[in-house]
Structure formats: structure tokens, C-alpha cells
Amino acid sequence: MSPEVLVYPFLFITIFFESFLLVTFLSQPARTCRLTTTVRSFPKVAVIVPCWNEETTIAGTVESLLSLDYPQEKLSLVLVNDGSADGTAAVFERFSAHPQITAIHKENGGKFSAMNAGIEHTADAELVGFLDADSFVAPDALREIVAAFEESDVAAVTASMSIHQPRTLLQRMQYAEYSLSITLRHVLASINGLYVTPGPFSFYRRSVFTELGLFKHAHLAEDMEMAMRIQRAGRRIGNAIRARVYTKGPPTFKRLLKQRIRWTTGFLRNLLFDYRDLIGNRNNAVLGMLILPLGLAAIVGGISLFIQAIVLGIDRALHALSLVRTVPLSYTFSWHQVTWFSFPLTMTILLGAMLMIGTLAWMAVGKRLSKTPGTLAFNVVIYLLLYGIVTPIWLLYSVSDVVRGAHTTWR
Amino acid sequence: MSLFVRNTLIALLIAVAITGTVAYAITYLNNARIAELSAIEDQLSIDTLSLDTQFSLLEAAPCESVASSTTLTDKLADLGSRLSVAENQLGSDNAQVIRLKEQYSLLEIRDYLITKKLAAACGAKPTTVLYFYSNAGDCADCDKAGYALSYLRDTYPSLRVYSFDYNLDLGALRTFIAVTKVKRDLPAFIINGRPYYGFTSLADLEKQFPKGVLSTSTPKF
Numbered sequence: 001m002s003p004e005v006l007v008y009p010f011l012f013i014t015i016f017f018e019s020f021l022l023v024t025f026l027s028q029p030a031r032t033c034r035l036t037t038t039v040r041s042f043p044k045v046a047v048i049v050p051c052w053n054e055e056t057t058i059a060g061t062v063e064s065l066l067s068l069d070y071p072q073e074k075l076s077l078v079l080v081n082d083g084s085a086d087g088t089a090a091v092f093e094r095f096s097a098h099p100q101i102t103a104i105h106k107e108n109g110g111k112f113s114a115m116n117a118g119i120e121h122t123a124d125a126e127l128v129g130f131l132d133a134d135s136f137v138a139p140d141a142l143r144e145i146v147a148a149f150e151e152s153d154v155a156a157v158t159a160s161m162s163i164h165q166p167r168t169l170l171q172r173m174q175y176a177e178y179s180l181s182i183t184l185r186h187v188l189a190s191i192n193g194l195y196v197t198p199g200p201f202s203f204y205r206r207s208v209f210t211e212l213g214l215f216k217h218a219h220l221a222e223d224m225e226m227a228m229r230i231q232r233a234g235r236r237i238g239n240a241i242r243a244r245v246y247t248k249g250p251p252t253f254k255r256l257l258k259q260r261i262r263w264t265t266g267f268l269r270n271l272l273f274d275y276r277d278l279i280g281n282r283n284n285a286v287l288g289m290l291i292l293p294l295g296l297a298a299i300v301g302g303i304s305l306f307i308q309a310i311v312l313g314i315d316r317a318l319h320a321l322s323l324v325r326t327v328p329l330s331y332t333f334s335w336h337q338v339t340w341f342s343f344p345l346t347m348t349i350l351l352g353a354m355l356m357i358g359t360l361a362w363m364a365v366g367k368r369l370s371k372t373p374g375t376l377a378f379n380v381v382i383y384l385l386l387y388g389i390v391t392p393i394w395l396l397y398s399v400s401d402v403v404r405g406a407h408t409t410w411r
Numbered sequence: 412m413s414l415f416v417r418n419t420l421i422a423l424l425i426a427v428a429i430t431g432t433v434a435y436a437i438t439y440l441n442n443a444r445i446a447e448l449s450a451i452e453d454q455l456s457i458d459t460l461s462l463d464t465q466f467s468l469l470e471a472a473p474c475e476s477v478a479s480s481t482t483l484t485d486k487l488a489d490l491g492s493r494l495s496v497a498e499n500q501l502g503s504d505n506a507q508v509i510r511l512k513e514q515y516s517l518l519e520i521r522d523y524l525i526t527k528k529l530a531a532a533c534g535a536k537p538t539t540v541l542y543f544y545s546n547a548g549d550c551a552d553c554d555k556a557g558y559a560l561s562y563l564r565d566t567y568p569s570l571r572v573y574s575f576d577y578n579l580d581l582g583a584l585r586t587f588i589a590v591t592k593v594k595r596d597l598p599a600f601i602i603n604g605r606p607y608y609g610f611t612s613l614a615d616l617e618k619q620f621p622k623g624v625l626s627t628s629t630p631k632f
Contacts, residue, residue, distance in 0.1 A: 341444055
């Protein structure tokens with residue numbers, strides 16, 4: 001049996017998922033979500049910014065929030081200094097006199113504790129949102145978010161994240177990846193299939209905290225845990241695709257690895273240890289029967305395909321090397337005519353190419369619908385070159401950490 | 412029916428349709444490859460028979476009036492390369508591939524015999540290499556030997572290289588192996604009638620050729 005056969009199930013599942021995305025994208029709920037939004041009322045909104053050693057970025061974050069196109073008397077900001085050891089407290093001082101801002105200083109207790117401390121100071125807000133201190137928002141983002149709360153059963157709303165001014169190759173890769181995530185979040189939200197309300201600019205109705213409780217440590221993935229809690233309670237998580245929020249993606253491999261291991265172990269631990277009942281749950285079939293099982297399958301598939309590719313790649317590379325060393329190099333690198341007959345077209349190559357085109361199309365859709373600035377073309381090339389290599393590395397580390405019960409750290 | 416169930420079913424249909432279409436396209440392409448090989452083999456078969464007949468008819472005629480078999484050898488080499496591609500794509504145990512290989516081996520043997528007859532009649536001294544290989548996993552150096560021979564054939568076009576799968580179950584090939592007395596010590600070469608076994612390096616293989624054969628023409632690489 002050709003080793004290629006082992007790839008077929010994963011290819012089929014991915015084709016099925018992309019087809020599901022397409023059908024759902026064209027369905028009525030997603031089409032409605034994409035309609036131009038108008039805010040009919042302006043509820044009181046509070047935005048909490050948890051900070052831990054963010055002296056270099058926090059000022060930009062706060063200034064972008066103060067520039068939001070929203071009535072000032074309806075918008076308040078709560079800055080929470082979670083025991084920073086750098087100059088974060090000094091930056092807070094610059095904003096402390098601002099009428100819209102409340103600054104809190106507390107001992108370091110982790111991001112979830114900072115978020116909870118902020119919630120305590122938002123008693124009069126109908127909607128409570130969060131923004132990571134390395135992110136900033138477009139002026140119309142809050143209006144888009146508020147409009148997405150029009151339907152009463154929506155408990156939380158997520159925004160469209162993108163990488164701000166990507167410079168390194170890894171940031172460029174993330175730019176393309178985030179463009180794809182914008183589409184995924186938009187489509188899945190239309191059928192209530194989200195299992196994470198990301199730190200950058202996700203909003204909640206106050207009732208979420210009063211009825212379902214505050215944030216938990218949740219294996220350093222409090223945003224996933226809260227989303228799963230909302231889903232378990234049978235509430236909805238929406239998405240405002242034109243609510244743009246920009247974040248600074250990790251510029252180095254070491255920092256990216258750290259971030260992704262935290263995300264992936266958080267997903268695995270929350271799902272497998274605390275929310276296993278969501279898998280296969282028919283009450284929310286989208287999440288229970290499709291998204292969560294596929295999320296687990298993606299991890300298994302990513303690792304097994306990577307190992308298979310490594311083993312096959314080394315084997316073929318050694319074989320090719322032994323052949324090349326047999327004859328003069330000039331012969332190997334001379335022009336050998338390629339005809340349709342000898343063109344190496346296989347099921348895997350053809351299906352893989354189709355999936356790749358589909359993925360690139362979804363990236364372009366995400367960027368276009370969210371009106372995210374920047375150039376996708378070059379970043380897509382970097383994505384194609386790097387993503388398949390770096391992703392399995394953090395998947396392997398994450399699975400290993402979860403199996404061994406290793407402690408995951410924030411930075 | 413809920414939107415989720417409806418979309419899942421439609422997506423499943425699309426996925427099956429896409430996968431099925433791709434599988435059909437690949438099968439169609441492989442069949443086209445087989446058809447192309449069959450067509451080339453048919454043409455070669457006619458050409459070989461024609462040359463053989465021509466040679467018999469004009470046995471007493473001057474050598475110049477008998478068409479050379481060189482062009483047939485070139486076509487055979489091209490067919491061999493294509494067969495190798497087909498074997499990689501469809502697998503060495505594919506019935507059609509085996510049938511084509513049998514036919515190819517017969518053509519090679521016929522061309523080899525004609526070349527020898529022409530050489531004897533016309534006093535030519537072609538350099539022929541009979542190469543025996545196995546792709547049953549019992550010949551670690553066969554790939555390297557095959558690649559080295561491809562290089563030699565491309566570099567010195569006057570070389571006539573004939574490749575045979577030692578494991579092919581074909582009466583004519585078994586007889587040919589018996590006549591040439593090739594042992595099952597693969598890769599095996601018979602260079603102008605002299606046996607040589609194993610492959611260590613291109614230089615060692617080149618030493619087995621008669622003196623001057625590989626230096627009479629200008630290498631292309």
C-alpha cells in the first residue's frame with residue numbers, strides 16, 4: 001500500500017470542511033451577518049485592558065480606545081495593572097485624570113484575575129469588552145460590535161483580528177493566517193460554532209458574568225473556557241466581521257511557539273478535562289458534532305502528516321542524494337523535458353492544490369469582507385512556505401505537555 | 412431539517428463529488444498513459460518487424476540499403492523511460508504495466524538480435540549493454556545503476572542499452588537469461604558479451620567498457 005493512502009482521509013475531511021464553510025457562507029444567517037450594520041441604540045459599554053509589563057504598547061492601546069467613534073458618556077475604560085514590574089504604572093498615570101478612564105493596580109494574579117478585577121468596576125455597563133494591551137482598534141469597531149448584539153440571545157461578540165504592520169517572516173505568515181481566521185470566525189459564528197472569544201476586543205453581556213460567573217484560570221486560556229461555558233449554557237456567540245482589531249503577532253519563533261503552545265494546550269485541557277460533554281453534544285450540534293471533533297482531528301492529522309512527511313522526506317532525500325552522487329552534477333541539473341506523460345500528478349497533489357486554492361480564497365474573502373488593510377499576496381507566499389513546517393512543532397509540544405501534565409507558562 | 416444538517420449533507424455531497432472527480436481524472440490520465448504506451452509499442456512492433464523483414468529480403472544487398480535500427484533504439488529508450496514513469500504511477504504489480512513490460516522486453520530482445528545480425532553482416536561494432544535489474548526490493552543498487560546507465564546512454568548516444576526486469580515471468584526473457592548465462596546477482600550487466608555484476612561507482616562501471624568506446628564521442632554533460 002502506498003503511504004499516500006494514509007493522507008486521503010485527512011484530505012477528504014479537509015475538503016468536506018471547506019465545502020461546509022462554502023455552503024454555510026452562502027446560507028441565509030451568514031448573509032444576514034454580512035449586511036451593513038446600523039446602531040439603533042448606544043448601550044453603556046466598558047472596555048477592560050488587563051496589563052502585565054506592557055509599558056511599550058499600552059499607551060497606543062488606550063489612545064485607540066479613546067478614539068472610538070462612540071458617545072463618550074456611554075464608554076468607559078478600565079485599565080488593570082496586574083502587578084507589572086516595568087513602567088506600566090507610570091504610563092497609567094498619564095491617563096489617570098481622563099474622565100473615561102479608571103486605573104486599577106493590583107498584585108500579579110494572572111490575566112483572568114485582572115479581567116475579573118476590571119469587571120468589578122463596570123457595574124453600570126450593559127456590555128463589557130476586553131482588549132489585550134498589545135492590540136488596538138479601528139474607530140468604528142465598537143459600533144460594529146454593538147450592532148451585533150441587536151439579537152437578544154447573543155451573549156458575546158468577537159471581532160476580526162489582524163496582524164498590525166507585519167515585519168518578520170513569522171508575522172507575515174500570521175497575517176495570512178489571521179485573514180483566514182476572520183472568514184472562519186464569521187462563518188462559524190453564523191451557526192453558533194465558536195469555541196473561543198479571543199482577548200482582543202471580545203464583548204460580553206453583563207448577564208454572562210452575573211449568571212455564568214467570572215473568568216477562571218482555565219489552563220491559561222480563559223477566553224476559550226468562557227466561550228465553552230457560554231456554549232454549554234446554550235447561549236450564542238456572534239461575530240462582527242467589520243469590527244477590526246489589530247494585534248502585534250509574536251515576531252520570533254520562540255515567542256510564537258510559546259503563544260501557540262499556550263493556545264493549543266488550553267484548548268486540549270479545557271475541552272478534554274473540563275468540557276468533554278460538549279463533544280458529541282446534540283444540543284449544539286455544530287460545535288459538538290463538527291467543530292470540536294474536527295479541532296481534535298486537525299491536531300492528530302497535523303502531527304501524523306508531519307511525521308509521515310518527515311520520514312518519507314528523509315527517505316526520498318537520501319535516495320535522491322545517492323542517485324545524484326552517482327553521476328556528474330551537471331547531468332542531474334541539466335534540462336530534462338517534462339511532458340504531460342511524466343508530470344507527477346497524483347490524487348494527493350491534485351486534492352492538495354485544490355485545498356490550497358480554497359484556503360487562499362478564504363483568506364482573500366476574510367481580508368475583503370473585514371476591510372483589513374495591508375497586502376495579502378506576499379504574506380500568503382510566506383504562509384505557504386512556513387505554516388506547514390512550524391504548526392506541527394507546536395502541536396507536538398502541546399500534545400506532549402498535556403500528556404505529561406507539564407506546566408504551561410504565559411511568556 | 413436544520414440548517415446544520417442540510418449544510419452538512421450538501422458539503423458531504425460536494426466533498427464526494429470533488430474527490431470522485433479528482434479520482435476519475437487521475438484514472439483517466441493513467442489510462443491515457445497506458446494507451447500512449449500501447450500505441451508506441453504497437454508502432455515499435457511494426458517497425459521492428461519491418462526492419463527484420465527488410466534485412467531478410469535484402470540479405471545479399473549492400474548494408475547501406477538496409478535501414479538502420481538506431482532510430483528504433485532511441486524509441487525504445489524513450490519507451491523505457493515512459494514505462495518507468497507508468498510503473499511509478501500505477502505500481503509495479505499493475506497488470507497492464509506488467510503486460511507492457513513483457514511486450515517491451517520482447518521488443519528489446521528483437522532489437523538486440525537485429526543489431527547483432529546487422530553488425531555481423533555489415534562489419535559494424537556497436538557497443539551493447541544488457542542490464543538486468545529487480546524492483547522487488549532485493550537490489551539495493553539497482554536504482555543507482557539504472558541512473559548511471561541513463562547518464563551513459565544520454566552522454567554517449569552510440570551506446571545501445573537494453574534493460575530487463577530479471578523477475579519478469581516471460582518465456583523469451585527466461586530463455587534470453589539462460590542463453591546469456593546471467594546470474595541472479597543484481598544489478599548485472601553484459602557489456603559486449605562480457606558479464607559484470609554489482610554497482611559501486613560510475614567510474615568502475617565505465618572501466619568495464621572496451622577501451623576507447625566512451626571516448627570516441629564527445630560527452631554532452
